[in-house]
């Protein structure tokens with residue numbers, strides 16, 4: 001039997017790719033496409049909006065259908081609604097929205113007591129693998145003679161609303177934990193003085209239609225290591241989220257990561 005899924009934020013850039021890939025996947029059945037009622041495309045066929053032709057599923061804000069998993073790529077308020085929907089439906093939740101505030105994060109942790117939740121700032125396989133590589137690098141370089149300076153650069157499309165990306169922040173968190181760094185700064189200007197070793201700096205570039213690119217720099221005296229991971233389109237995130245929904249449906253309540261989903 002296919003796993004029944006719902007998508008929240010279904011008219012968005014990511015939502016449209018989830019509708020397209022999710023409706024093609026024979027192991028899944030797409031049963032609901034949620035949008036907020038004020039959305040300009042509310043009520044339209046989700047397949048038409050996604051550019052794949054009519055699916056017979058409309059953009060709605062409620063449904064009588066039952067579903068085993070709901071995937072959220074929206075905005076913080078949308079994420080809040082998705083958590084409530086998942087808890088009410090006793091469905092698994094795949095939480096992909098970034099830029100969440102502490103209140104939303106607390107709600108996710110609380111919901112994980114009653115439903116399974118995969119929560120990750122990036123559903124991409126190569127991004128999650130690069131996170132592992134960065135942890136190895138950070139561990140190896142934490143006590144290196146002369147120190148290793150960590151800087152994180154990310155590039156995204158001009159429409160992105162949160163900054164730096166959730167992925168960049170997660171890279172920083174993982175590296176900081178390994179290297180014992182507590183200071184995180186965002187860009188530099190004026191005369192900040194010599195760079196201390198115990199900080200990670202983030203640089204967010206917004207340009208064109210870039211679907212996402214991260215470079216993590218480990219700068220030593222005499223040599224530099226850079227790890228870059230780059231999406232060519234959004235399907236790496238969409239297919240990872242669909243994989244996460246299949247993984248989480250029917251699991252016991254708790255918080256799961258993409259490492260659990262991907263077996264990394």
Ligand SMILES: NC(=O)C1=CN([C@@H]2O[C@H](COP(=O)(O)OP(=O)(O)OC[C@H]3O[C@@H](n4cnc5c(N)ncnc54)[C@H](OP(=O)(O)O)[C@@H]3O)[C@@H](O)[C@H]2O)C=CC1
Pocket residue numbers: 008009010011012013014015034035036039040072073074075077078079081095096097098099120121122123124162237
């Ligand atoms: N974890 C991951 O792998 C990835 C995460 N993301 C994250 O996913 C999120 C969405 O990205 P993207 O698709 O590019 O953004 P979009 O703005 O294109 O899509 C978000 C959609 O959600 C809609 N929305 C707004 N409010 C609500 C609500 N209350 N309920 C339901 N839907 C709502 C938006 O409508 P409107 O346009 O009218 O606001 C829009 O249609 C971002 O936080 C992004 O950072 C993105 C890619 C990968």
Ligand SMILES: O=C(O)C1=N[C@H](C(=O)O)C[C@H](O)C1
Pocket residue numbers: 098121122156157160164165166167168211212213
């Ligand atoms: O908004 C995006 O596009 C993306 N957002 C996520 C993030 O903030 O990390 C993931 C991906 O980089 C694309």
